[in-house]
Amino acid sequence: MTLVFSFLFVSTFLFSQNERLIIGRTTGKLSIEKKAPIRTFGFTNSLSGQVTLPGSEIDMKVGDSINIDFWNISQGNPVSLYCRDIEFVQRTAENEVMTKKEPVHHMEHGFYSFVAQKAGTYLYYSPENYPFNLQAGMFGVIIIRSKETDVLPAKVLAEVLWCSTEIDPIWHTDAIMGTAYDTSNKPVVLPDFKPQYFLINGQIATKNKGLQVLANKKEAVLLRLVNAGLYGNEIQFPPQAKVRLISGNEKNLTTFSGACKVQLPPGECMELEVFLENVSDQEKIGYHFTDPVSKKISYNAGIPVFY
Structure with missing residues (x-):
């Protein structure tokens, strides 16, 4: 009832x-x-x-x-x-x-x-x-x-969300996830976090189909980046891509060897306008997951720019 x-x-x-x-x-x-x-x-x-x-x-x-x-x-x-x-x-x-x-x-x-x-x-x-x-x-x-219609100077056909996270299967066992209800909200006792899966939108990052339809490469893409994990994200675009910050911490967007690179700490988000017209058809975007302790790359995905 x-x-x-x-x-x-x-x-x-x-x-x-x-x-x-x-x-x-x-x-x-x-x-x-x-x-x-x-x-x-x-x-x-x-x-x-x-x-x-x-x-x-x-x-x-x-x-x-x-x-x-x-x-x-x-x-x-x-x-x-x-x-x-x-x-x-x-x-x-x-x-x-x-x-x-x-x-x-x-x-x-x-x-x-x-x-x-x-x-x-x-x-x-x-x-x-x-x-x-x-x-x-x-x-x-x-x-x-935004309420304004002219925030993005170029016509944007596509909006893409890339939300990253990691999974340690040990954290997802019934023994841990089946913790009994406790009104005191006692913290769950957890082992060290050692992720085995690195995901974008709930799928292995390497399975990401790409950023833009090849036929629409002349059109700008609004890319929303969300780091919902505990590892840092590093996203490196091809040198021919033009990237403009729409929202987020501008310090997280830098230029390295002529290419734009994003450093996205855990819990942070960014919006980018990405122009891909001059990018070759076979280029990829480097998407790295970085261990917060060692600062070393734990997982590297090459995501196609076009599909």
């Missing part, structure tokens, strides 16, 4: 366009290569929705406000929503602002809101038991678009 009532409640809550339902769950599965699926956590928009990495995307314009009903149906510890660069306001079911933010317990709802103030791409995630929930898959992307 409680489940039916909650479902009817959130269905009503979603009637307005500026209201969103996000469901936190611990029953996701990710197929990597041809091996057995790896268990993941994640955010979805419906009870039947499949967990993806990244999870539920929020797309809005500057000046818009949004109300989020976060329904925690996960079996583990309480969770919540957080974004480093956006202040989430948490409210009670009676719409009263909570002076102290609280995690959301199993089968309960948390109510969040914010106003889109600055255009850009942002990472949001569950900060509880950091970095476990984040690495388990409880993260998503917020896209805030």
Whole structure:
């Protein structure tokens, strides 16, 4: 009876366009290569929705406000929503602002809101038991678009999101991910993080099909980069590519031997306008995952520019 009532409640809550339902769950599965699926956590928009990495995307314009009903149906510890660069306001079911933010317990709802103030791409995630929930898959992307129509000087046909993360299969075993519910939110005990899989949009990075359709190489691409992992990302473009920063830390974009290079630390995001007209058809983009301790490259993917 409680489940039916909650479902009817959130269905009503979603009637307005500026209201969103996000469901936190611990029953996701990710197929990597041809091996057995790896268990993941994640955010979805419906009870039947499949967990993806990244999870539920929020797309809005500057000046818009949004109300989020976060329904925690996960079996583990309480969770919540957080974004480093956006202040989430948490409210009670009676719409009263909570002076102290609280995690959301199993089968309960948390109510969040914010106003889109600055255009850009942002990472949001569950900060509880950091970095476990984040690495388990409880993260998503917020896209805030500018109201102006002339932000990009060139015509952009394609928008591409590359959201990176890593997976250590030991962290994804039932013994760890099946931690029993604990009202005290006791941290999950974890072994050292030793990732074996390096992903972009939930797939092995080397399986990325490319940045732009070859037939449209004269058209600019808006590339959104999100580092949802614990390793640093280094993205190196071919020398013939022209790259312009739209949003993000300008210090992360440098020129090296005539080529543009991005250094994207964990948790950071960037938006780039990329011009590929003068790039040869067979060129690749170097996408490196760097160990945060040794500072050495742990994984290197060559992603085709065109497909």
